Amino acid sequence: MSEGRVDAPSSQLPELGPPCGWDPGQQRGARTRGSGVRGRAVPQGRGRVGEAGKGWAWAGPSPTAALHPGFGSPAPALGVLVPDAASSGPGCREPACPAGPAPFPRASSLFLMLLPPGPSLLAPLNFTGTSCRGHLRPQPFWFNYRHVANTLSVYRSVKRLGIPDSHIVLMLADDMACNPRNPKPATVFSHKNMELNVYGDDVEVDYRSYEVTVENFLRVLTGRVPPSTPRSKRLLSDDRSNILIYMTGHGGNGFLKFQDSEEITNVELADAFEQMWQKRRYHEMLFIIDTCQGASMYERFYSPNVMALASSQVGEDSLSHQPDLAIGVHLMDRYTFYVLEFLEEIHPASQANMNDLFQVCPKSLCVSTPGHRTDLFQRNPQNVLITDFFGSVRKVEITTERVALNHLKCQKDEELTEPLNYAEQLPVAQIIHQKPKQKEWHPPGGFILGLWALILMVFFKTYGIKHMKYVF
Amino acid sequence: VAMAAPLVLHLLLALLLGSGGRSGAEPERDSLREELVLTPLPSGDVSATFQFRTRWDSELQLEGGTNHHFLRYAVLPREVVCTENLTPWKKLLPCSSKAGLSVLLKAERLFHTSYHSQAVHIRPVCRDAHCVSVSWELRQTLTVVFDAFTTGQGKKDWSLFRMFSRTITEACPLASQSHIYVDISRNSQENETLEVSPPPTSTYQAVVLGDRRTYAVYDLLNPATFSGSRSLNLQLRWKQFQDIGSQLVPFLHAQRYVSGYGLQKGELSTVLHNTHPYRAFPVLLLETVPWYLRLYVHTLAITTKGKENKPSYIHYQPAQDRLRPHLLEMLIQLPANSVTKVSIQFERALLKWTEYTPDPNHGFYVSPSVLSALVPNLVGAKPANWEESPLFSTMFPVSDSSSYFVRLYTEPLLVNLPTPDFSMPYNVICLTCTVVAVCYGSFYNLLTRTFHLEEPKRSRLVRWLANIIRRIRGVPPV
Numbered sequence: 006m007s008e009g010r011v012d013a014p015s016s017q018l019p020e021l022g023p024p025c026g027w028d029p030g031q032q033r034g035a036r037t038r039g040s041g042v043r044g045r046a047v048p049q050g051r052g053r054v055g056e057a058g059k060g061w062a063w064a065g066p067s068p069t070a071a072l073h074p075g076f077g078s079p080a081p082a083l084g085v086l087v088p089d090a091a092s093s094g095p096g097c098r099e100p101a102c103p104a105g106p107a108p109f110p111r112a113s114s115l116f117l118m119l120l121p122p123g124p125s126l127l128a129p130l131n132f133t134g135t136s137c138r139g140h141l142r143p144q145p146f147w148f149n150y151r152h153v154a155n156t157l158s159v160y161r162s163v164k165r166l167g168i169p170d171s172h173i174v175l176m177l178a179d180d181m182a183c184n185p186r187n188p189k190p191a192t193v194f195s196h197k198n199m200e201l202n203v204y205g206d207d208v209e210v211d212y213r214s215y216e217v218t219v220e221n222f223l224r225v226l227t228g229r230v231p232p233s234t235p236r237s238k239r240l241l242s243d244d245r246s247n248i249l250i251y252m253t254g255h256g257g258n259g260f261l262k263f264q265d266s267e268e269i270t271n272v273e274l275a276d277a278f279e280q281m282w283q284k285r286r287y288h289e290m291l292f293i294i295d296t297c298q299g300a301s302m303y304e305r306f307y308s309p310n311v312m313a314l315a316s317s318q319v320g321e322d323s324l325s326h327q328p329d330l331a332i333g334v335h336l337m338d339r340y341t342f343y344v345l346e347f348l349e350e351i352h353p354a355s356q357a358n359m360n361d362l363f364q365v366c367p368k369s370l371c372v373s374t375p376g377h378r379t380d381l382f383q384r385n386p387q388n389v390l391i392t393d394f395f396g397s398v399r400k401v402e403i404t405t406e407r408v409a410l411n412h413l414k415c416q417k418d419e420e421l422t423e424p425l426n427y428a429e430q431l432p433v434a435q436i437i438h439q440k441p442k443q444k445e446w447h448p449p450g451g452f453i454l455g456l457w458a459l460i461l462m463v464f465f466k467t468y469g470i471k472h473m474k475y476v477f
Numbered sequence: 478v479a480m481a482a483p484l485v486l487h488l489l490l491a492l493l494l495g496s497g498g499r500s501g502a503e504p505e506r507d508s509l510r511e512e513l514v515l516t517p518l519p520s521g522d523v524s525a526t527f528q529f530r531t532r533w534d535s536e537l538q539l540e541g542g543t544n545h546h547f548l549r550y551a552v553l554p555r556e557v558v559c560t561e562n563l564t565p566w567k568k569l570l571p572c573s574s575k576a577g578l579s580v581l582l583k584a585e586r587l588f589h590t591s592y593h594s595q596a597v598h599i600r601p602v603c604r605d606a607h608c609v610s611v612s613w614e615l616r617q618t619l620t621v622v623f624d625a626f627t628t629g630q631g632k633k634d635w636s637l638f639r640m641f642s643r644t645i646t647e648a649c650p651l652a653s654q655s656h657i658y659v660d661i662s663r664n665s666q667e668n669e670t671l672e673v674s675p676p677p678t679s680t681y682q683a684v685v686l687g688d689r690r691t692y693a694v695y696d697l698l699n700p701a702t703f704s705g706s707r708s709l710n711l712q713l714r715w716k717q718f719q720d721i722g723s724q725l726v727p728f729l730h731a732q733r734y735v736s737g738y739g740l741q742k743g744e745l746s747t748v749l750h751n752t753h754p755y756r757a758f759p760v761l762l763l764e765t766v767p768w769y770l771r772l773y774v775h776t777l778a779i780t781t782k783g784k785e786n787k788p789s790y791i792h793y794q795p796a797q798d799r800l801r802p803h804l805l806e807m808l809i810q811l812p813a814n815s816v817t818k819v820s821i822q823f824e825r826a827l828l829k830w831t832e833y834t835p836d837p838n839h840g841f842y843v844s845p846s847v848l849s850a851l852v853p854n855l856v857g858a859k860p861a862n863w864e865e866s867p868l869f870s871t872m873f874p875v876s877d878s879s880s881y882f883v884r885l886y887t888e889p890l891l892v893n894l895p896t897p898d899f900s901m902p903y904n905v906i907c908l909t910c911t912v913v914a915v916c917y918g919s920f921y922n923l924l925t926r927t928f929h930l931e932e933p934k935r936s937r938l939v940r941w942l943a944n945i946i947r948r949i950r951g952v953p954p955v
Contacts, residue, residue, distance in 0.1 A: 180557040180559060182559050182560060182588075183557055183558065183559035183560075183588055189585070189589075190585070190588045190589045191559060191560050191584040191585050191587070191588040191589070192585060202585075204560060205560070206560065206564075206574075206583065206584050206585075207560075207564050207567075208560050208561050208564060209561055209564050209565065210561040213557070213561070214557065215834055215835065264835040265835055265836070266835040266899075422609055422610075424607055424608045424609055425603065425608050425609070425611065426608060427603075430849070430851065430873055430882040431759075431761060431849050431850065431851045431882065433759050433789075433808065433851075436761070436789075436790050436808050437789045437790050437808065439790065
């Protein structure tokens with residue numbers, strides 16, 4: 006077994022020390038909760054959310070390009086570490102420590118959850134017809150195209166502002182892009198005349214079609230997911246994370262509809278947030294909802310550090326924006342359309358704050374009255390940057406020095422093992438001459454057992470118990 | 478396509494180490510090959526198959542060999558395939574979608590097709606001819622069929638730009654081989670029906686699926702391929718479009734369907750066609766039927782040309798409700814030039830209320846059956862050298878060159894199950910509450926209420942006036 010094997014399963018990895026360049030003093034000062042160092046990669050104490058304004062230079066092209074997404078999401082323990090020339094001494098993590106990008110952006114991970122649920126309650130059947138051939142694909146409600154477009158446009162803005170896919174949980178209940186009714190497959194447009202394709206070329210949907218249920222949504226929020234859930238379907242947040250939750254669909258006073266068969270109530274949502282707070286799963290949360298009577302959904306929140314926005318008040322309907330004649334449905338909802346327009350002007354170093362977001366869709370444009378709730382939020386909305394929730398900036402230091410990785414010692418086994426050969430793809434002779442498997446004998450149960458018990462009882466009752474010794 | 482993080486790390490490390498430590502004498506520890514095969518079809522459509530093969534050596538050895546007790550087969554009968562399936566698939570490519578053949582992988586074009594298929598295969602392969610140690614191979618294949626009418630606007634001429642809205646500017650820098658093959662088997666010596674431009678650097682002949690085919694080869698690592706312009710836009714033009722008399726029918730193909738009426742029972746049939754003119758061969762048929770279709774195995778009937786065909790081997794594992802599906806595996810001999818029908822009857826089960834999907838009247842999907850066969854070749858072929866032959870001919874290793882291995886999947890089926898009326902709980906609650914409120918409520922009131930008269934209250938002024946009027950009339954006062 007060669008030392009320093011990195012391809013071993015993670016449970017066998019050597020104990021990782023703190024990352025190099027990690028200054029305990031700075032770290033302690035930065036964290037308010039001082040719960041010590043955790044085993045996994047700790048977000049570097051190079052700046053907190055509140056200090057984002059000072060000393061954060063965002064330079065160069067989009068940060069996502071700097072962190073090469075080629076190999077999927079970096080695992081928190083190992084990560085895609087950019088080698089540093091000055092590899093430090095003992096006590097630091099092997100191999101060389103990152104001078105540059107921390108595994109998580111800034112000191113706070115920003116997680117976005119987007120959620121559009123499904124069709125309306127109006128029609129009991131949500132398909133147009135069956136075919137005996139069984140080739141017809143499920144027809145979701147095509148007129149819910151706008152919900153998917155809403156979600157994807159927020160997803161797009163968030164990705165554009167720097168949050169990677171590994172920090173986004175996207176739940177889409179309907180498939181619109183590859184729907185047979187879509188005249189341009191693999192596209193979802195937000196503006197008419199097909200100006201802006203919000204589906205993009207590198208979308209990653211985590212929960213699709215039947216997986217979008219109230220149960221799954223609450224499990225993702227609270228973290229009570231089955232152990233087999235992959236990382237991309239989990240919300241891996243900690244107490245330094247800012248979370249943005251965006252929900253859209255059909256809703257009413259106090260509930261939001263999922264998949265035409267169930268709904269989530271504002272009480273459930275508030276309780277889920279409280280669970281998250283008690284489990285320290287977020288630092289600050291922004292909740293945006295674009296449904297009819299959306300303000301009812303945030304009435305019941307009682308956990309601290311939650312700010313909420315809604316597209317309409319109780320008793321009002323949120324309206325959709327403009328239809329596209331080629332696609333045949335309304336493309337976006339008004340509130341999200343204007344939010345998207347607002348976000349298109351934000352860049353990762355923008356200083357726009359939440360008060361600007363509150364002004365986004367006045368009644369003249371939106372017809373409904375957007376509302377917001379900030380009483381649970383500790384900071385003044387004026388001081389909260391949009392990019393605190395919608396974007397993330399990573400500090401990247403580029404180095405041009407080379408590094409020599411520890412070369413894996415390939416131990417060529419000198420002992421001559423016998424040559425291997427390919428197994429036969431279809432070993433007909435072997436299959437035919439298989440011995441039939443011996444069926445295991447199980448003692449009888451159920452009916453047969455009852456029958457025999459009855460027979461024996463009748464026999465011994467009739468003839469007396471003295472015959473028993475001849476039987477056994 | 479759940480690529481484990483360790484596997485991805487292998488890739489990363491292997492590539493990092495490979496590019497640094499390669500020297501002339503040492504064998505390559507990793508390599509990437511990419512290829513694209515364009516096959517014009519008799520209908521005017523064109524099929525494009527991408528194959529990317531990444532091979533690397535790692536110290537991770539496969540323990541236990543190929544013990545069939547560890548074999549697991551899992552299938553998801555229905556998944557909507559869209560860009561979100563393509564994105565992680567592209568991320569496994571070493572050049573991602575930035576260079577080489579993978580720049581052609583744009584979702585908007587790839588999903589506007591009449592057929593789309595993606596696959597990922599990981600397996601150990603022999604490191605060299607001696608086969609003393611193994612290296613790992615990751616093959617990614619993507620096949621699309623462009624429709625002449627929707628994509629080609631009715632014209633049967635194709636080019637890379639028309640298909641993918643992009644042209645190729647360079648090969649992937651990490652690739653050791655990068656080729657494009659165009660199937661020109663239809664061009665006989667005398668009449669060249671298909672014209673390919675720019676002219677290919679070489680041609681290649683191979684026996685593919687039992688038939689001899691000729692390919693025009695473009696080597697993207699050869700700078701002469703790009704000649705003057707920096708980009709390569711292959712064009713396929715038909716000089717004269719002739720309908721081929723004998724269509725190329727594969728030697729083995731199958732269909733599957735459900736017959737019967739009503740929501741109680743039905744029959745599941747698989748029809749296997751062997752179109753080889755004179756050779757019979759065995760086929761291994763694997764059917765996985767979900768538990769809610771209760772199969773009656775005593776009705777299993779296999780008929781060929783009207784007569785019963787007894788399979789050489791049957792393995793059946795019955796289903797357990799909500800735990801395990803039915804597993805039926807049979808080895809059937811297909812006589813030459815025949816049609817075999819395998820049918821079995823089933824009964825539909827009623828599910829529990831919470832087990833239905835949100836749209837239960839759409840139906841439930843039954844996974845396709847899998848056919849594995851060693852189909853005999855029509856022409857002789859020599860076994861391929863893995864490193865030199867193109868990727869499409871080395872997908873399945875065969876030791877015997879007289880047959881090729883093929884694995885077919887039939888169509889998935891959509892079966893309706895008896896569906897309850899989901900509005901019933903609401904109806905029952907409404908009705909019961911109404912009945913209770915109206916009937917019982919009325920009876921209760923009648924039985925427990927007592928009635929007594931009550932004087933209407935009038936004000937003193939009104940009563941005084943009324944008394945005066947009554948005295949005048951001579952009526953007793955109020």
